[in-house]
Amino acid sequence: MADTVIGIIGGSGVYEIAGLEGAAWQTVDSLWGDPSDEILTGTLDGVRMAFLPRHGRGHVHSPTTVPYRANIDALKRLGVTDVISVSACGSFREEMAPGDFVVVDQFVDRTFAREKSFFGTGCVAHVSVAHPTCPRLSAACVAAAKDLGITVHDGGTYLAMEGPQFSSMAESKMYREAWGCDVIGMTNMPEAKLAREAELCYASVAMITDYDSWHPDHGAVDITDIIATLTGNAEKARNLVAKLPGLLGAEREPCPHGCDRALEFALMTAPDKRDPALLSKLDAVAGRVL
């Protein structure tokens, strides 16, 4: 058994969490650049927690400029084992309404202007993201939401777009009708891919703020409406996070789905061909297998 350390990545509208014992904002150095902000650490119900606001306090980073690699590396350096991403999203489904939560289990990655891997020339690795979220951690998020009486959808496909502009109506209809996506946001990719490379369990709690631009009765997505819905959602998200230590416990068995062993057979580059500079940057993310 190992200690559980819960990492929360807070999205739009979620810039802090309350109630941590021994709470302190900590600077974490990463060789992958500066994380989005300092990380709030402490314990909740005897479980270590680390909270990182994805866009930084004051919402400084756009979805494109969020330092995704530095964020995941910094959480890994703090000993985080389980990452819960909290995000705002638009809905492509009538029955997935603003105010509802979706615990996402699949992604379509349409982002194109971001660094998507810790690996590359000098240390090549290929991990599977066929099942990009952790079923054990996702189940805990669903249970927490249900305990709180939040309307939660267990599973859904999240289309990750580059942004920062919202989609055109033609795109919105295509993602919904032809591609079968359920929700849309701008940040869960490459975050989920990087969490898998770092052998972290990852779950995504997507909080619906709008119907994007496909819905005949709702018109185009509007940031003012989004912010109004976000405020209510953020409070629900903080309550959900507070339930997680009780559900996950202070000690954890190895992940039954193998998230914490994702790199086991993934490295392709022969040991004598590996680039020492890249290997030193990979010490936290891939140290277990290097």
Ligand SMILES: CSC[C@H]1O[C@H](OP(=O)(O)O)[C@H](O)[C@@H]1O
């Ligand atoms: C405020 S609407 C658009 C913005 O909100 C979402 O951010 P996050 O995923 O961090 O909650 C969405 O992906 C966009 O970045």
Ligand SMILES: Nc1ncnc2[nH]cnc12
């Ligand atoms: N409709 C939408 N598209 C992309 N990101 C979003 N975040 C919240 N609503 C969104």
